[in-house]
Amino acid sequence: MQEIELKKWVSDKLMLLLGYSMPEIVLYVLGLSEQALSPAELAQHLEDVGLSASSKTRSFAEEIFKKVPRDKASSGLNLYQIQEREAMILARKQRTHTILEANVDDDDSVGDAGNRKCFRKRKIEEQEGDEKGKQVKRQIEERLGDQRENNNVKTLRRISRQEYLKKREQKKLEEMGYDIQDEEYLFEGVKLSEAENQEMRYKKQVYELAKKRSRESDNDMGEYRMPEAYDGEGGVNQERRFAIAKQNYRDASAGDEKKPFAEQSAWVEQQIKRATLNLKNHKNPTSDEYEFVFEDDVNHFINATTMDCDKFEVESPIEPNLVDEREALPIYTFRDQLLKAVCDHQVLVITGETGSGKTTQIPQYLHEAGYTKRGKIGCTQPRRVAAISVAARVAQEMGVKLGHEVGYSIRFENYTSEKTVLKYMTDGRLLRELLGEPDLASYSVLMIDEAHERTISTDILFGLVKEIVRFRPDLKLLISSATLDTKKFSDFFDSAPIFEIPGRQYPVEISYTKAPEANYLDAAIVTVLQIHVTQPDGDILVFLTGQEEIETAEEMLNQRMKGLASKIAQLVIFQIYGNLPTERQAKIFEPTPKGARKVVLATNIAETSLTIDGIKYVIDPGFCKMKTCNPRTEMESLLVTPISKASAMQRAGRAGRTGPGKCFRLYTAYDYHNDMEDNTAPEIQRTNLANVVLTLKTLGISNLMNFELMDPPPVEALLKALELLYALSALNKSGELTKIGRKMAEFPLDPKFSRMIVASDRYKCSDEIITIAAMLSVGYDIFYCPKNKKLLADSAKMNFHRGHVGDHIALLNVYTSWKETNFSTQWCYDNFVQVRSMKRARDIRDQLEGQLERVEIELTSNTSDIEAIKKAIASGFFTHSSRLLENGSYQTVKHPQTVYIHPTSGLSHGPPKWVIYNELVLTTKEYMRQVTEIKSEWLLEIAPHYYQLKDVEDSGSK
Template sequence: MPEEARGPPAPAVDLVEEESGAPGEEQRRWEEARLRAAALKFGAPDAACQEPKYQLVLEVEDTIDFFRAAQLQGAEGPSAPPASTQAPQEECLQAVCRSLLVFLLRQELLAAIASHQVLIIEGETGSGKTTQIPQYLWEEGYAKKGLKIACTQPRRVAAMSVAARVAREMGVKLGNEVGYSIRFEDCTSERTVLRYLTDGMLLREFLSEPDLASYSVVMVDEAHERTLHTDLLFGLIKDVARFRPELKVLVASATLDTARFSAFFDDAPVFRIPGRRFPVHIFYTKAPEADYLEACVVSVLQIHVAQPPGDVLVFLTGQEDIEAACEMLRERCRRLGSKVGELLVLPIYANLPSNVQARVFQPTPPGARKVVVATNIAETSLTIEGIVYVLDPGFCKQKSYNPSTRMESLTVPPCSKASANQRAGRAGRTLLLALEQLYALGALNHLGELTTIGRKMAEVPLDPMLSKMILASEKYSCSEEILTVAAMLSVGDSIFYRPKDKVVFYRPKDKVVHADNARVNFFLPGGDHLVLLNVYTQWAQSGYSSQWCYENFVQFRSMRRARDVRDQLEGLLERVEVGLSSCQGDSIPVHKAITAGYFYHTARLTGSGYRTVKKQQTVFIPPSSSLFEEHPRWLLYHELVFTAKEFMRQVLEIESRTQNSACQP
């Protein structure tokens, strides 16, 4: 063929591909096929098939199949301004308030509250019940003449965050007109008219004010999350409302058995806030997943790769699962590099420091996506702006209490569909045994009436056994040491920090060894209570230093809270007329005072291991205890927790003669 008929010569790159079997062309066709399949699979627009928007990130075989099961329609109404608006913050907050569903029914709601003493309010999550209704009541004049409006929350974090949000919306400083009150922390003043508090704190109000005379409205929010405190509150509020007709009682929830609550409150009317702000599409996996943690991580990456902008909220069972999921997400995003956009992985759970928890509420930077990995702390009352996708693995961690064995168990059972919607925790406690315990502690007499020491115990906002321990410290002249022990016990099992064993790029494995050695250095003969006392004493000698906590793998946030608790307990001792004294390093008085409150919680070493004295139940010393490698004959424990075994948490060695002498009420 003549040279002119052949046309222009091909580029050099194409000649190479032709000679080598065109591997580049084959690779390109394979990637286009995968991208086309991914676009169809994840519901991307048809245009994505012609002009792929995303690079190949996930293998199709490794993804999870979902199918749409239901669609919940959203309500038509005013919408909030977009996040990029340049309007002042106050105007944005007011616009958001006006976009809530409860705003459209404000007049009808206020008329119903004025007409009825008790009102059951049912409305979808995000309708504005928690934040707006107390403000409407304040604007309507229910907080005049020195009266206050109370709104209870099931969790401390919810009370704090909601109060802060309402204060911003009203343009006031937190702690003035709007405040919160939780255990060992009171952010209120004489000017406070809207008070958010936990149900346990409102229950304590009945001790000093049985008729709640300083309150004009009591709103029990998230009533479906029934606990022992809420059940007692409902009974007490029902009695108070009968002889205080001017007291308004509101019971609110998103998923509530309204008929049952209405019948309990003498057929109280039900006010329903219909609809929801935005439509919700519900998807289920086509088949159960063997590893729900892995499935959540893969689903987050699927959403991040192929779905439109919007933040993700993932519900997991507890701190361990959350930390594992966050590490997996960060590691995979680090491996993918520039193939995917920026993904901010933010955990939130109860033991997390407050400054870290606050990160989930910060706006997402442009071009990035935020994924919040949370426990059910984010299920109610907490609203995180920008959440578009929610992943629920169908499991929840439940704490159950066995009154016969006096043991708490943390289990992870699968949720039914109704439980997934409600996710309500219930307390399986029996009151009968509580009366028996109070009688043994000397708080009740044989007629069931409060004794002198029982009234003093009621003034201390702690467990009855812990209160009795503090009051007994005066007899043994060790109140200074016992206050420290009580404060450290009230913080919980979050004093020591231990990194994960898994090797990751930002957490060297040798830190685990250093953390274990640092903990062993605090061990003292006698038991874990003395270890807690030693930790606090050394921290106080360091000048309450945060650097000392960092070097010794002790959580500074927990220690700071223990110091606050101790200061408040010291102030309460003046109210119950208990003087301060110190045993000057002698551990015997400390043993006796602790045993005076916790003689119910004793165990004896037998041929088959440790058995509780009360129920003859087999129990074990946890590996983290200072007495794990020792085998004292008699032990005292703070509480029983069932995880892998029936473990005694915070154990103390006692002598039988010490036990017998200290058990007298």
């Protein structure tokens, strides 16, 4: 048995016999067993040192006596036992020697043969003793040498860590300064709110304090400091070190304060100062004085723009006007009735108009009623924008720091702490939490808000929490909806009672167009200007389909306002959509400047998730972007489609929040009554289900066909999801989760992304693959292209595609180049790269790196082997492969379909024979996005279970 295994075995046995174990005790027991001549003698020794005289001790002695090798008696001895054995050998040597008298002749002592024989025997024993003594001495020296080496390593590690922390502190301080400079540059000339100005002043104050603390820690603080072993610049140049050392002993006539023995004098003075009793009264520090905390001070400078909530803790006082606003909400009148209904029923369906206070007030009422004493209150939102903004508002109303008692959690961003009792999160995040806590034991109340949105995650949550409340009678479940169609929710949850909150809805005048509009975007701009010129004060809300359309509309408004600037009042334009940075999202809630009118250009996020005060006019073109997926081809289409009647009513209702309003519908009354659907189709019936199926399988739900859903998905979509997961090796032939599948489920990504990361362990390139996955997760807004600098922007983008490497490797090149510049903001400006997208990619990558350890994947880098990186990518996207045709188009290998490389791809001008792609999108054509060249034989190597030789045979004409 190996020595390590033997020690572990002895340690385990000692734990059973004594209840504890230590390395010294293990070595001691091994030493006893090596010296013992029999198991009985060993058992007696063990009983003498404290083990109980029992059959277990005797059995332990017999087992260890058999396991310890008898020919290596010294291998398990500790230092003291070795010294003891050396002393025993020396004593034995002394006993074998006799003292020779000086007057005895040598010839007489060895005169006869018997004496000579005894003499030879004694000499042999003496030589053996010397040899054993030398051997023991060598063992002692080796052990002492190892001990000294270990001590030296520990010391070097400590010194290295200290030097690293010094450099890291300076680096983080520089990053903080750069962030402040970036914000000043970005918002130069932009009118900021008082809250934003206060935040900027706070950051600058923290930065100045940190710089001051760094300077003072480097200077002489009036205390003696040991001179460092390095030169003035942290190097190890011997001549410079000695030169610096001599500076303390220069002649006093040189004009400085240094004198001979200055260091000794400084040390003595410092000790006297500390030992002197100071009886003076301590004055209270003034407001301009600060106390610095030096322990773990490096943590204070980690990413100051998103500083952790437990740093610089400042409680926000509750503003009096916030209390008045809370009491003015429609829900306040029904507070007591609502709490009684929650107390009487485990499941409650709550309905009320958007703006009645459901999202912000109900969790606070439950907190005030004591529900947080036995668990958190969780509130889900379908969009991350809503989760962030609502959490910030509730924290402000409660007078607490965001991230303390009130926090939020979205994908790749967790702003909560151990103090958090009110937690706002996206429905997808709660699904991820269910993987680690299937019974949601840490929650006392769960509120699924905006249930009418019917996102895929919300529908899955309905089925899961319905099962949870059946075996957790202490869990309260609230289903909140802004529509009146709540009977369907009530029926699904076993006829749960419905609690209605009457809204504070003012009358809204609805106008239709006489004929359909040919260009609804242009019609919306004209309507905005007409309202601004002819209608009384009141802000305008315009519903558009997406970010690109919103930015186009803003540009059109600015162009048309230039010619009218001197004739009409100011028009302040704001945007709101899902990918907008948080600080820009908050601007829509700011009061409108006096003498101006605010225009908010929004997606359908403003239908129900957000309430913007001051809106009196709503312009509704009648369209939204809806994502649909063809389960057979996996082609996703983000198509502009007509909205439903329910959405149209929600949009009109935004105009009646604070007073009578008007809604201008840019479609005819006939279209509304005859062509529009009553409700929007649930997302679960029109999207890819692979991620959902993987999550349900991880939760132990094997019978997907019988899983309760409010609206079951198409059977074809469910079967295609199972086929894809089987192809990715996430499921076996029986439909059960594999080891690879469990690893994939740990990543909050699409299964193809997760499979790519798991495969990177095989190709030793996990560092590069998680970077690519993070960049892909950000979306397609990595680059931006100003119209007046299009050639420069295109040239900068193509620099990253140099070598025809493909879009995935180009994204890796972008991140690597940015990292090499120390994450420079100026580098992003120079290369037309979105700095905020890059920072988000960095945050996502850091979290993915943390997940690698959980799934036992080593972080390895293999930058030079592009082929290995491409194979890892293909391991996740081998189902998305296509070959080049003679006419320049491509044909997908499985389920043949004609597709094209997207014009934004770096491979669009030199199409390779074989490619894999990230996704298919349908716009003007069926386009492949994020394309990388591969070799056809890789498909057989990576997925022999999916492709046959005939599938990947190259023809000479292709």
